[in-house]
Amino acid sequence: MGTHTAEQAAGATNGPATVPTRTGLLIIGASQSGVQLAVSLRALGFGEHITLLGDEDHRPYQRPALSKEFLQGTVESESLIFRSNDYWAEHNVDLVKGEHIVRIDKEADGSGVAHASSGREFPFRRLALTVGARARKLEIDGGDLDGVLYLRNADDALALKARVGDATDVVVIGGGFIGLEAASSLQKMGKNVTVLEFGPRLVGRAVGEETAEYFLQAHRSRGLDIRLNTSAARFSAADDGKAVAAVELQDGTVLPAQIVLIGIGVIPNTQLAEQLGLDVDNGVVVDRFALASDGTTVAVGDVANMPNPVPGSEPGERIRLESVNNAIEHAKVAAYSLTGRREEYAGIPWFWSNQADLKLQIAGLCNGYDQTVLRYDEERGKFSVLYYRRGQVIAADCVNAPLDFMAVKNALAKGQNIPADAAADPATQLKTITTDS
Amino acid sequence: MPTVHFTDAEGAVRDVQGNVGDSVMETAVRNGVPGIVAECGGSLSCATCHVFVREDCVSQLPPMEDMEDEMLYGTAVDREDNSRLSCQLRLTDGLELFVTTPETQV
Numbered sequence: 416m417g418t419h420t421a422e423q424a425a426g427a428t429n430g431p432a433t434v435p436t437r438t439g440l441l442i443i444g445a446s447q448s449g450v451q452l453a454v455s456l457r458a459l460g461f462g463e464h465i466t467l468l469g470d471e472d473h474r475p476y477q478r479p480a481l482s483k484e485f486l487q488g489t490v491e492s493e494s495l496i497f498r499s500n501d502y503w504a505e506h507n508v509d510l511v512k513g514e515h516i517v518r519i520d521k522e523a524d525g526s527g528v529a530h531a532s533s534g535r536e537f538p539f540r541r542l543a544l545t546v547g548a549r550a551r552k553l554e555i556d557g558g559d560l561d562g563v564l565y566l567r568n569a570d571d572a573l574a575l576k577a578r579v580g581d582a583t584d585v586v587v588i589g590g591g592f593i594g595l596e597a598a599s600s601l602q603k604m605g606k607n608v609t610v611l612e613f614g615p616r617l618v619g620r621a622v623g624e625e626t627a628e629y630f631l632q633a634h635r636s637r638g639l640d641i642r643l644n645t646s647a648a649r650f651s652a653a654d655d656g657k658a659v660a661a662v663e664l665q666d667g668t669v670l671p672a673q674i675v676l677i678g679i680g681v682i683p684n685t686q687l688a689e690q691l692g693l694d695v696d697n698g699v700v701v702d703r704f705a706l707a708s709d710g711t712t713v714a715v716g717d718v719a720n721m722p723n724p725v726p727g728s729e730p731g732e733r734i735r736l737e738s739v740n741n742a743i744e745h746a747k748v749a750a751y752s753l754t755g756r757r758e759e760y761a762g763i764p765w766f767w768s769n770q771a772d773l774k775l776q777i778a779g780l781c782n783g784y785d786q787t788v789l790r791y792d793e794e795r796g797k798f799s800v801l802y803y804r805r806g807q808v809i810a811a812d813c814v815n816a817p818l819d820f821m822a823v824k825n826a827l828a829k830g831q832n833i834p835a836d837a838a839a840d841p842a843t844q845l846k847t848i849t850t851d852s
Numbered sequence: 853m854p855t856v857h858f859t860d861a862e863g864a865v866r867d868v869q870g871n872v873g874d875s876v877m878e879t880a881v882r883n884g885v886p887g888i889v890a891e892c893g894g895s896l897s898c899a900t901c902h903v904f905v906r907e908d909c910v911s912q913l914p915p916m917e918d919m920e921d922e923m924l925y926g927t928a929v930d931r932e933d934n935s936r937l938s939c940q941l942r943l944t945d946g947l948e949l950f951v952t953t954p955e956t957q958v
Contacts, residue, residue: 458886477893484895494874495893499882506884740891762958767897774919776897817919821899821926846925 437538438509439463440753441529443516443687444545445475448716448742450497452543455750457506466537467503468511468529473569474500475510479739481572482596483769487604488576492569511537519691525711541753544688544699544707544714545746548681548737553588557650562659563675566593575676582673583607586662588647590617592768593678595634599771601676602639609640609670611647611662613679621766623781625789625800626812630773633814637771650675681737683718696720698735704757705749713749716742724760725780726830727807734780738766763827765820776817778824779810790819790841801838807852808833822846854943856880858903860887861955872945876938877901887953894939896920900957901938902927906950910934913941913949929954 440456442449445467453465469475476495484490503510514531521527521542529537550565557563562582564575575597583606587598590612602608616627617634634641646665650672653660662670683698694700694708698720705713705721723732724744736745744762751758766777784802791798797816801823802809811823822845826833832852833845853869856876860866870879880888880901889900896919905913913936916924920940924931938951 454884479893479895494878496882498884502882502884739893743891765898767892767895769895769897774897817899817922818925821923825926 436464437526437540438466439539440465440541440543441537441539442467442543442545443529444543444547444716444718445469445471445510445512446545446547446716446742447478447497447739448547448746449543449545450475451743451746452545452713452715452749453506453508454498455747456753457508459750459754459756461750461754463540465506465508466511466539467508468514468516468537470513470515471568471570472513474512476569477739478568481569482566482593483600485572486576486579486597486600495569516687519687521691521709521712525709542712543749543753544712544718545716545742546684546687547717548683550677551680551682553647553677553679555647555649557652557659560650560652560659561657562673563650563677565677566597567681575674578674579604579606584671585609585674585676586611586647586670586672587676587678588662589678589680590614590641590643591619591678591680592621594676595630595770596768597676597678598639599634599773601674602637603771606674609642609672610634611645611664612641612643613646615644617641617643622775622777622812623784623787623800623802625787626775626798626814629798629814630770630775633773634770647675681717683720683735685718688712688714688718700733703748703759704752705745706752713752715745715749719745721745721760723780725764725809727804727809728780729783736764738764740765763824765824772815774815774817776813776820777810778813778820779808779827781810781812784809786835788835788838790816790838792816792841797841799841801833801835803835806832806835808835808838819845822849825849854945854947854949856943857948857950858885858887859950859952861953870943872943874943876903876941876943876949876951878939879943880938885953887957888938889957890939891958896923896937896939899923899926899937900928902929902931902954902957903936903938903941903951904932904954905934905936906952907934909949909951912944912947916940927954928956928958 475497516529518530550567585606587594587610651661685695688699699714720735723734768775781802786803788801798814799816799819800812813820837848858866892898
């Protein structure tokens with residue numbers, strides 16, 4: 416959070432001049448999608464000044480490593496920084512850190528002024544919302560104890576790292592990607608880790624049942640204590656009354672925990688869009704060209720609810736994707752939009768998650784599948800599930816099987832098929848049986 | 853300082869100085885070398901940091917592990933004998949590396 420007052424912000428030494436210069440594009444959210452939007456605009460020749468504004472006190476950084484390499488200490492924080500300061504200066508992009516926008520006044524032509532909690536004002540000609548999502552909070556007794564943590568941004572990761580050294584027992588709540596990645600990292604760091612999952616299987620709807628089951632068995636065989644259909648009832652404090660010491664389950668079981676890490680999903684940050692009167696429904700509603708309902712503001716990445724971009728999806732079907740790949744591809748669409756071009760979303764959505772020695776890569780979206788083909792090479796530790804709809808491959812979950820992943824991703828991108836009957840033999844390379852469908 | 857000379861598919865050359873221990877991919881991305889995409893940030897998941905290493909530089913580099921080898925079969929431009937994923941190439945003291953970026957990474 417910024418600490419300027421309105422008076423300071425208007426002064427000569429610390430902030431903009433009394434009448435602040437208007438930026439050509441104000442990007443709110445110094446996120447993966449915000450960075451990509453600025454970079455793509457410059458690549459397209461967008462000549463106006465860009466302000467890339469974030470509410471954290473860090474230069475824009477990559478999030479995926481926070482639950483993995485950064486937590487484990489195998490990469491330095493500097494490695495997570497997207498671009499050098501020189502890059503931004505050379506490309507006429509102002510980075511603004513630590514400013515939290517609380518209100519935006521906007522005109523019909525798309526221009527306006529954004530007001531920060533510090534009192535600073537940011538006039539703009541066009542506006543982009545790349546504000547992402549925030550961690551969903553678990554509202555139970557003891558939820559505000561020290562050591563009850565979330566993992567969404569760099570400060571969250573730093574808080575977790577600061578506590579890890581003193582902890583023996585960690586309870587992770589939520590068996591999704593973040594929970595399982597962090598649990599694997601913490602286990603590798605020597606912690607006694609228990610994962611509680613409210614639902615009947617891991618990773619919710621992001622993967623199919625076979626993949627969820629594979630991960631359950633694989634993690635259990637690696638010594639991770641995973642409890643399905645299990646909820647925490649309350650967190651109890653140590654003798655000091657401040658720090659968490661245990662998690663009490665619904666059935667009365669008590670698990671010691673000096674750290675509780677909660678990863679139960681995210682909520683899109685739609686507050687500014689709502690204040691602007693934009694259509695909001697599970698995110699900011701945008702058209703195929705990343706334009707919000709006012710026709711001028713773009714909304715990009717995790718926060719955007721967009722028409723499903725995957726070829727062959729049902730007309731009118733909408734989707735909100737939380738991924739690096741989507742942040743990048745959607746930002747490119749928005750960059751075209753802001754430079755007056757109408758370009759459709761390119762590429763096939765893909766995802767990855769690294770958990771212990773399990774490298775999961777997902778190509779496409781499996782919703783609406785009516786058939787699966789399992790390819791399992793136990794000896795080589797490779798596992799893939801291909802998803803089909805009416806005989807056409809639509810997605811694949813691949814564990815330690817990059818060749819399968821690449822074959823499916825490339826086939827989907829080219830509108831090709833991988834016939835199910837031939838795909839069932841794990842000795843067959845999928846690339847060799849791909850057909851023009 | 854180690855230096856990486858990036859030549860793009862059209863022949864334009866960009867020389868970038870990097871830090872010992874950083875990867876060739878990181879060095880490229882931080883400085884906005886356009887021929888390197890690196891969607892996954894170096895976790896060996898996307899194969900969009902493909903480079904062709906000049907033949908006389910190949911021996912200065914660490915050998916390829918299986919995962920990199922497999923990922924290279926999925927690059928947008930087909931692999932050659934001198935293909936590497938630049939996220940797997942760490943800069944060492946005094947390294948002078950010449951690489952060419954493919955026409956496209958995605």
